[in-house]
Amino acid sequence: MKEKFAHRCLIALTMVLATSGLRAQHAGNPVIYADVPDMSMLRVGSTYYMSSTTMHMSPGVPIMKSTDLVNWKIVSYAYNVLDDVDELNLNNGKSTYGRGSWASSLRYHKGVFYVSTFAGTTGKTYIYSTRDIEKGPWKAVSFKPALHDHSLFFDDDGRVYMMYGSGRIMLAELNEDLSGIKPGTESKVIIENASSPAGPDVGLPAEGSQLFKVNGKYYLFNICWPKGGMRTVTIHRADTITGPYEGRLALQDKGVAQGGLVNTPAGKWYAYLFRDFGAVGRIPYLVPVKWGDGWPILGINGRVPDSLDLPAGKGYDPGIVASDEFSRKPGAVPLPLVWQWNHNPDNSKWSLTQRPGYLRLTTGRVDTTLMLARNILTQRTFGPVCSGVTAVDLSGMKDGDCAGLMLLQKKYGWIGVKVTGNTRSVVMVSAESGLPMELEHIALSQQRVYLKADCDFRDRSDKGYFYYSLDGKSWKQIGAVLQMAYTLPHFMGYRFGLFNYASKQAGGYADFDLFHINDKIASND
Template sequence: MRLVSFLHPVALCWAVLTGATALAAEPSSGANPALRDGSSALAPAQPNRAHNPLIWADVPDIAIIRVGKTYYMSSTTMHMSPGLPIMKSTDLVNWRMASYAYETLGDNDALRLENGKNAYGEGSWASSLRYHNGVFHASTFSANTGRTHIYTTREPERGPWKEISFEPSLGDHSLFFDDDGRVYMVYGGGRIMLTEMKPDLSGIKPGGVNKVIVENVNGLFGADQGGLKGEGSQLFKANGRYYLFNIASPGSRWARTVTVHRADAIDGPYEGRIALDDRGIAQGGLIDTPEGKWYAYVFKDNAAVGRIPYLVPVAWKDGWPVLGENGKVPMTLDIPAGAQGVSGVSGIVASDEFDRQPGDPALPLAWQWNHNPKPHDWSLTKRPGYLSLTTSRVVPTLLEAPNTLTQRTFGPSSSATTRIDVSGMKDGDWAGLSAFQRQYGFVGVRMANGVRSVVMVSAETDKPEELASVPLSGNTVHLRVDCDFEPAPELARFSYSLDGKSWTPIGRPSRLKYTFPHFMGYRFGLFYYSTKTAGGRVDFDYYRVGQGAADRR
């Protein structure tokens, strides 16, 4: 098969996660940890081969393209800024951060965490990634802005990315450049639409194609309907045929299923079939290699760590793509592992000593702010070698705090440590290191009535509770959070140290739970906020990420 044109976004689906049933982890043997469905995360028979999951971290809604021998991948990070991350690989297995398509999606109260509003679980959703006539196109859509956004550049690692946006917000869309020069977006849920775009991508073309191409994706389940309506459209063209990928689920069981429809013309008629139904691993598209091999890229809801990517071999039979091995997703791949490691995260998370040399970027690409940052309230130059955070307004809890700086957690276990100077805190201030999601937990420092204390706080019941407090006589303290995602139950553990060597547990382990509206796996977060008087300051000396249980001292 010859790849002629390819695109992908993957839709975010609230219904799948709210309706899905979490599977308990089964015991694993040897050194191979078990995923929550009981399958091994590693490839025990061939340790030199790549394994699934590709990345044991929250990298959902992936879109992948190949340009020559290089692959590019985009993903969803919703309310984080910068957003629409672009990753790069030469082997489809080992990925590293390349850039972000935007610094901030928009400028309104929700995206700024102001006036009681927020963009949790919103921001920018599933992206489409394309390469056409020497230009990279990354597109997304947003309920916060009510618009469809398209970002373009010729150099995705250096930018700049230029933006075009228009109304309306086309949900779960895919951008598609056809061979005849016409441009389309495919979008919708359940009922899939094809809409022609203006040649300059500035909006929908007046008088262009605008029609339903699949009336009901879930019709493939026959009478067993009522589940997740087909969404997450991805369209590509191979050997003159058009192939449309979606996810859906039957009504009797909320299990992600890959569906595919094909047609000889872009506007149909389309015929369809179920392409993969295995452990809920679904929602993705197709990619080919320079050697002519084909794969499907998909992801799996994996509880509190988030939605994690898988790669599935594809064969062609009678003009249809056949996914997996005997209908199953293999855990070992026919690709050399390279430096993949257990979690596959080495290129998307990073320790940071906050030392900067002339010409260095302000922050490594692994970092993202929770919502739009307040530029005047953080600095790497006020105290060289430190991240300085200040406050300019009062908020009630961590969820409303601006300038929380985050990175992904990862499985099967991961840890983050930091050292913080709290000499500039004011009464009513809180600062520290969090396992961040709606039901967060953190270890940090609270200042009340002129007294500083090391505290552990848990919001696993949606109401923040201070579960432990230890007086702090000095100005500095080291903080640590360990997240264990396998085996169940998933927990965060908190500790502190006065010398960075001997660690003392504080409070109790906090249960980790993937919840709405955040719709995101847990993140490590450095934070500082004021509940009484703004204007204080704290300085973070370093941020170090590790394998969690594997490197506990």
């Protein structure tokens, strides 16, 4: 009897291991468990490129590269600085959190790559172009107005358009050089109510337009959000770009929506979409597509699958996030592409050469709040759990300075050092309530301290934990658990941030020795 039971257990174990091995060989959804929203994607030969939204971050509109649709690496940005205005520069008490540049459109036409975007901050539409999407250089043109959630489209007859709008979808023809809307033409209403396939009671009208041409037909993807329902994909099709268009509901599952179509060299089709997923942000999914009666049919029996017939993911470090020792060889790129500044940086106030092997952040002015401080250097957090660690040399800090490691969103939290007179203290500050509150401080008698922030996004628990260490080995938790929350004023998943700001006098500096990222956290059960 015992032998039969043992035999059955062995069989069951073998099946579990075989199933786990099978799963390990294939990709799963989400494809990227990090904030990569508003994707626009294309394939050139056997290589895929994807643009995304990072709004108020600089540089902006990241370009990612993949050879399998699953494993992605940031290879470029469309711009270093979107524009030179107070809101983007964090000057005169102004900021542009949650704004900056929004949904981009990525296109390839006659050997040239194009990335277009728009900004409510400036009221402009921007178009960037290059022959080398990975190395540049990029040429930029801009014009007014800002065409909301537009799709740049090069038609077969040589004419260039942007399809855009919210609820009411519009079509504008552009100049041949893309410098603006073609004189003598007016934007036309192409679809009066693009939300109608999702029903009569829609809260968020159809937006996020992405236009494609397949086998001579035009296909327009949009997202809308029925009241009391979920984010929904609609598709309209037409025989000519000006219509008439007929529409249908294309996908309504898990709130996975907004994106478009891409195919593989072997002829398989996928829809790239994203899902709102709490504090980690808006995360990408891939959905298999079949064709029937001239329509793309999304999902498997109308559902978003958990596994995909694609190679397994290898993780995000390096590629989308990465550790950094801040050591640079001569001629090396100053900052790897995984880093972005919160708003436009003041390049005179940060350095990797003033003290080789360290990132030095020097204060250039007095600020009343961390959210207006310049030169916060950021990377994405990612799920299901992640950890960021840094070490800081405090010897250059002045009275009133605060420096450390933060989890950046409107309801932020940070662990760091505050200087008061001649006293240094390790502090934990939480803005969970909407206002920053110092929850704990501990006197510090040494010049170097290690700081750590852990994120737990499992089951959307969205918890942030903060620690410090005097030797980089033994860690002590400090303050309180931060209940992270995705807020629309920031419109972005939480990010790790390294910062130094002055509350009394400018000129102090903090030297960051390292930044290490990990996909494991301390047990907080």
